[in-house]
Amino acid sequence: MLRTYRSIVLAGLLACAACGSSTEDTASAENAAEENTEEAAAPEQAPETPAATAATPAATDDEPHLTAGPKKDVxxxxxxxxxxxxxxxxxxxxxxxxxxxxxxxxxxxxxxxxxxxxxxxxxxxxxxxxxxxxxxxxxxxxxxxxxxxxxxxxxxxxxxxxxxxxxxxxxxxxxxxxxxxxxxxxxxxxxxxxxxxxxxxxxxxxxxx
The missing domain is CATH 2.60.40.1240 (Immunoglobulin-like)
Incomplete structure (x- = not known):
């Protein structure tokens, strides 16, 4: 009789343990799903673009340059x-x-x-x-x-x-x-x-x- 009672208690404990493990696995899966959803919802960060370099002015020879005007006698x-x-x-x-x-x-x-x-x-x-x-x-x-x-x-x-x-x-x-x-x-x-x-x-x- 005592042996039968122990068997029943042990079976109940094993059932509870299995239920708790299943609950924890389910919670972990739900948390992982939430994290994946948040990552998917977050906008993708574009890589930083370096500041545009100012255009280098064209080289000059620092000399005056002339353009002939109309031809004149004086x-x-x-x-x-x-x-x-x-x-x-x-x-x-x-x-x-x-x-x-x-x-x-x-x-x-x-x-x-x-x-x-x-x-x-x-x-x-x-x-x-x-x-x-x-x-x-x-x-x-x-x-x-x-x-x-x-x-x-x-x-x-x-x-x-x-x-x-x-x-x-x-x-x-x-x-x-x-x-x-x-x-x-x-x-x-x-x-x-x-x-x-x-x-x-x-x-x-x-x-x-």
Whole structure:
């Protein structure tokens, strides 16, 4: 009788244990399902995109570049003229009491300073000589030559060879009678031998004085 009672109790305990294990398994499965549902509902995080790099500005050569204006018989300060594929511009006209090297003009004269930009509009190396290619005309048409060696900047920027598309800007000094009027500046091209140079063409600028 006692043995039978023990068998009944043991069977009941085993049944309860099995029921508890089943309940725990069910709860675990339900929790896992909830976690999977939450993961599926959460929006997928897009990978971080690095900040866009600012565009690098195009390189420049820091030189002025000219565009020829309409052809004229006489140009004005600020105009751009073209001659033999060279572009020429008179930027400004001023006066000076002395050169860059403190050299003063002779009595009754002053320096008229013409600031010029020239650009090589060809595909080849070209020269510019303030002494050979430029001159000033007074009101009577008399030629006045450049004051050689008056400006270090002029020598460095103007009196030199330049490649295709390159330009230079600098001052050119002319010694003229004080308060002279009707002045014109001339740029010309020359051809021929060193002993027999001939003028091929010229452009004339009214200096407004």
């Amino acid at each position: 140009y004005s300060v600020g105009d751009v003229a073209a001659l033999d594929s060279l572009l020429i511009k008179v930027n400004s006209v001023t006066t000076a009491a002395e050169t860059d090297f403190k050299e003063k003009p002779k009595a009754g004269h002053e320096y008229v300073v013409v600031n010029v930009t020239w650009e090589n509009g060809t595909t080849k190396l070209r020269d510019f000589s303030t002494l050979m290619n430029t001159l000033m005309l007074d009101a009577q048409g008399k030629e006045i030559k450049v004051k050689a060696g008056a400006s270090a900047e002029g020598a460095m920027q103007l009196d030199r060879s330049r490649g295709a598309g390159k330009s230079g800007t600098g001052p050119i000094f002319y010694e003229v009678p004080a308060n002279a009027k009707g002045l014109k500046w001339v740029f010309r091209t020359l051809g021929g031998s060193a002993l027999d140079m001939a003028e091929k063409g010229r452009v004339v600028f009214d200096l407004g004085r």
